[in-house]
Amino acid sequence: MMFSQYHLPESEKAAAALLSRSTAILAGGTMPFKTMPPGTERLVSLRLAGLDYIRADKAGLHIGAAAVFSDIAKSKAAAWAGGIMARASDEVSSQLIRNMATAGGNMARPLPWNHLPPVFAALEAKARVICKGKAAWHPAQSLAERPLAQSLGSGALITEFLIPPAAKNMRGAFVKFGKTASSWECYALLAAVFSVKGGKFRAVRLALGGATARVVRLRGAERALEGAPAREASAGLAAAASLEGVEGLTPSHGSPEYKREIIPELVRRAVTEAL
Amino acid sequence: MGANSAVSVRLPARTLKTRDGIFEIDLNLNGAALRWRVRPSETLLDALRRNGWRGAKRGCDTGECGSCTVIIDGRPMLSCLLPAVAAHGRDITTIEGLGGTSNPHPIQQAFAETGAVQCGFCIPGMILSAKSLLDENTDPSPRQIRHALDGNLCRCTGYVKQIEAVSLAAQRIRRGSPAGSRKRRAAASSGRT
Numbered sequence: 142m143m144f145s146q147y148h149l150p151e152s153e154k155a156a157a158a159l160l161s162r163s164t165a166i167l168a169g170g171t172m173p174f175k176t177m178p179p180g181t182e183r184l185v186s187l188r189l190a191g192l193d194y195i196r197a198d199k200a201g202l203h204i205g206a207a208a209v210f211s212d213i214a215k216s217k218a219a220a221w222a223g224g225i226m227a228r229a230s231d232e233v234s235s236q237l238i239r240n241m242a243t244a245g246g247n248m249a250r251p252l253p254w255n256h257l258p259p260v261f262a263a264l265e266a267k268a269r270v271i272c273k274g275k276a277a278w279h280p281a282q283s284l285a286e287r288p289l290a291q292s293l294g295s296g297a298l299i300t301e302f303l304i305p306p307a308a309k310n311m312r313g314a315f316v317k318f319g320k321t322a323s324s325w326e327c328y329a330l331l332a333a334v335f336s337v338k339g340g341k342f343r344a345v346r347l348a349l350g351g352a353t354a355r356v357v358r359l360r361g362a363e364r365a366l367e368g369a370p371a372r373e374a375s376a377g378l379a380a381a382a383s384l385e386g387v388e389g390l391t392p393s394h395g396s397p398e399y400k401r402e403i404i405p406e407l408v409r410r411a412v413t414e415a416l
Numbered sequence: 417m418g419a420n421s422a423v424s425v426r427l428p429a430r431t432l433k434t435r436d437g438i439f440e441i442d443l444n445l446n447g448a449a450l451r452w453r454v455r456p457s458e459t460l461l462d463a464l465r466r467n468g469w470r471g472a473k474r475g476c477d478t479g480e481c482g483s484c485t486v487i488i489d490g491r492p493m494l495s496c497l498l499p500a501v502a503a504h505g506r507d508i509t510t511i512e513g514l515g516g517t518s519n520p521h522p523i524q525q526a527f528a529e530t531g532a533v534q535c536g537f538c539i540p541g542m543i544l545s546a547k548s549l550l551d552e553n554t555d556p557s558p559r560q561i562r563h564a565l566d567g568n569l570c571r572c573t574g575y576v577k578q579i580e581a582v583s584l585a586a587q588r589i590r591r592g593s594p595a596g597s598r599k600r601r602a603a604a605s606s607g608r609t
Contacts (some may be wrong), residue, residue: 170497237493
């Protein structure tokens with residue numbers, strides 16, 4: 142049984158009022174029929190809900206949940222921290238998908254290769270979510286670790302991501318390993334962010350996607366790099382420690398053994414590139 | 417499915433409900449305001465082809481190949497993924513809306529002249545992606561062209577001629593001489609390129 146209602150709410154509030162167990166949200170619409178839960182009666186499009194903005198202010202970078210990848214990739218506001226937000230958005234699949242797929246959809250749909258969840262995790266972004274009529278901010282990391290429905294139950298709507306202002310010396314890199322530069326279903330992808338202060342690495346955050354079912358922070362590599370001299374040789378330290386505590390490497394798109402070879406190399410590349 | 421009809425889509429309804437399992441949607445297709453009857457399970461590609469607009473091709477049907485590309489509100493998108501009902505209130509251009517044999521668009525003309533077309537199955541999508549690029553940037557680099565066309569797969573060619581074709585079309589658009597000489601146009605339409 143397919144849905145029997147289609148709604149085009151013109152505000153976030155109007156969209157939130159339509160949330161229920163039988164509501165499916167249509168953001169970019171890249172895979173609605175494949176992911177539409179059984180029992181969906183109402184399809185709610187966010188196209189006119191005013192959630193497609195990308196703007197920066199003192200609080201940080203605001204990305205509306207319905208902002209599409211091609212707009213994020215082009216946005217000057219998203220260019221800081223080594224441009225990792227723009228680069229991750231620009232390397233998702235194809236231009237045709239980038240014109241449709243949204244930031245919110247990329248976080249809400251629990252697919253391991255999604256490019257933005259590790260970037261949001263590395264940038265310590267927060268996500269604003271409306272659930273049961275109330276809006277609350279959640280660390281993007283927590284949403285990236287578990288599917289939205291598991292974290293918050295059904296009937297939740299992500300409305301915005303807020304990325305804190307970039308530190309003055311913040312640097313970053315987004316690297317991935319896939320069949321082609323724009324492969325979405327890649328073997329592994331990594332977002333790396335750190336600052337350089339007094340010639341040393343500080344505030345290191347490395348978030349891995351693709352290789353595991355959900356995003357994981359590479360805590361071992363982060364510890365190895367924190368306080369180390371900010372030079373290329375230190376990238377090797379991070380690479381050597383990159384697999385510490387990483388569990389659940391998936392066998393899809395490359396065997397776990399293969400991914401154990403790839404991940405240290407991605408860490409080395411990301412740190413070197415960001416420097 | 418019953419008859420479809422012409423209507424205004426300036427202020428489309430914000431809530432649609434099925435009647436006997438069918439949505440009525442209003443859309444602007446190739447400059448004409450239309451009312452279509454679509455099923456919830458249909459994609460935009462299904463609806464286009466059922467209504468006789470066969471320029472958009474069914475290839476992979478999973479958003480991988482780009483042969484179903486149409487321009488929606490100014491951007492090329494995959495009609496095989498979008499529910500037909502989501503076309504409600506939108507402005508859609510298919511390859512038929514660009515031009516035909518007697519009045520080719522400069523990009524169509526350039527594809528014919530440079531030999532960028534072999535079997536032709538992917539070409540409507542590729543031309544629509546190129547159009548969207550050239551609408552924004554009339555002087556794209558080869559890298560920008562490849563990036564804009566990266567969702568349109570071609571199994572016949574090596575893409576080289578198609579990138580040449582888009583460059584040629586861009587050059588002509590910049591110069592304001594869209595379709596080239598009459599002689600070239602005649603040669604292209606007779607198959608002698």
